[in-house]
Amino acid sequence: MSRVCAGAFSLSLDGFGAGPDQSLENPLGVNGMVLHEWAFKTRTFRTMFGQEGGETGVDDQFAARSFENVGAWILGRNMFGPVRGPWPDEHWKGWWGANPPYHVPVFVLTHYARAPIVMEGGTTFHFITDGIESALRQAQAAAGGKDIRVGGGVSTVQQFLRAGQIDEMHLAVAPVFLGAGENLFAGLDLRALGYVCAERISTANTIHLIAKKQR
Amino acid sequence: MSRVCAGAFSLSLDGFGAGPDQSLENPLGVNGMVLHEWAFKTRTFRTMFGQEGGETGVDDQFAARSFENVGAWILGRNMFGPVRGPWPDEHWKGWWGANPPYHVPVFVLTHYARAPIVMEGGTTFHFITDGIESALRQAQAAAGGKDIRVGGGVSTVQQFLRAGQIDEMHLAVAPVFLGAGENLFAGLDLRALGYVCAERISTANTIHLIAKKQR
Numbered sequence A, B: 001m002s003r004v005c006a007g008a009f010s011l012s013l014d015g016f017g018a019g020p021d022q023s024l025e026n027p028l029g030v031n032g033m034v035l036h037e038w039a040f041k042t043r044t045f046r047t048m049f050g051q052e053g054g055e056t057g058v059d060d061q062f063a064a065r066s067f068e069n070v071g072a073w074i075l076g077r078n079m080f081g082p083v084r085g086p087w088p089d090e091h092w093k094g095w096w097g098a099n100p101p102y103h104v105p106v107f108v109l110t111h112y113a114r115a116p117i118v119m120e121g122g123t124t125f126h127f128i129t130d131g132i133e134s135a136l137r138q139a140q141a142a143a144g145g146k147d148i149r150v151g152g153g154v155s156t157v158q159q160f161l162r163a164g165q166i167d168e169m170h171l172a173v174a175p176v177f178l179g180a181g182e183n184l185f186a187g188l189d190l191r192a193l194g195y196v197c198a199e200r201i202s203t204a205n206t207i208h209l210i211a212k213k214q215r
Helices: A032-040 A043-048 A058-067 A132-142 A154-162 B032-040 B043-048 B058-067 B132-142 B154-162
Strands: A004-012 A016-018 A070-076 A105-109 A124-128 A147-152 A168-174 A195-202 A207-213 B004-011 B016-018 B070-076 B105-109 B124-128 B147-152 B168-173 B195-202 B207-213
Touching: A004 A032, A004 A058, A004 A154, A016 A032, A016 A154, A032 A043, A032 A058, A032 A168, A043 A058, A058 A168, A058 A207, A070 A132, A070 A154, A105 A132, A124 A132, A132 A147, A132 A154, A147 A154, A195 B195, B004 B016, B004 B032, B004 B058, B004 B154, B016 B032, B016 B154, B032 B043, B032 B058, B043 B058, B058 B168, B058 B207, B070 B132, B070 B154, B105 B132, B124 B132, B132 B147, B132 B154, B147 B154
Parallel strands: A004 A147, A004 A168, A070 A105, A070 A147, A105 A124, B004 B147, B004 B168, B070 B105, B070 B147, B105 B124
Antiparallel strands: A004 A016, A168 A207, A195 A207, B168 B207, B195 B207
16 A cells, blocks of 8 residues: 655654755755765665665665655755745746656645656646645645655655644654754644654664654 | 762663653553663662562673762752652652662752752752752762662753763663653754763663763
């Protein structure tokens, strides 16, 4: 059965999933890149970005697992780009170049309509202006029975968690304090929402946690 | 040189150091006891509370380390008891019975003056009404060159962190989501305050983190 998952979602020890002040220069917010260092060391992520080598241990297994059986993605507007407000033109097509690392339909939550963008390699960006439930329905229709991956950012993951729509969430906790930015746990009662930590593996670079919703 | 430390301070994965609604029945707040399960399994804590046995591995080493070289403690009013507002009488003498597990002077932060209480086993509770800096000065004077341990709760540890007064903090992160209660990281920018994660060890029951202030 198709599941809804968040995977390889990086956090700091103090719960921040991104630094403050996202911009073209700081796609992950100020100091946010440090959260993802574990991922950039893995073979899975290096291959995805056209680089050689990379680690092949537990971190890589979790990275690879996050991409398995994904039939569609859902992203928040800020994960798609730094542009705020109405789209000034058709110029911005994501952070990832001509061939983004999705290779399936991607549904971008936004308040501003825009025509779909067909990219190389199987990725098409669809812009959804009527909320997360609509995005989920369209993603499920497009996924062909595979899983839906909610990519981020923090606000988008929080919305899906609050709606009880995420079945499984893989958090990767970097051994750093970020101190500021977007905090995944702020105002979120994961216990009341039915989530438990079902799996926990610590590596040299991060702490992997699998949160599952109890049904 | 005498240091100021917080030790064996238990948190949930989502940063809560205590559950909500502390009371006589729930000294650690609703569901808060689960944070401390790792500690209650150790030989150090079991011995402290007059019980036999207990685990002797890494968790126990961290538990024991948190009590080493402590010359004085500082506690918040709520860690001392569930009584709020002015002391109605002299009846409440802490959660720990006639012989509390401190065995050194303990300075309790409160807005309401009260005479010191001499307990069995070397513990004396002193009540400090003029703030954390005063408590720290008096604790240092009493500690005879040994370390000061800031025991908790969350609000007290936050106050000392914000004042830059904690040199080292040992957090023990239980593999649970608590969802509500007192969150150590709420409104606290540990990075800006100079704290880094200097040590991290994961065990079956908890994740030990040592945060140190960069000087």
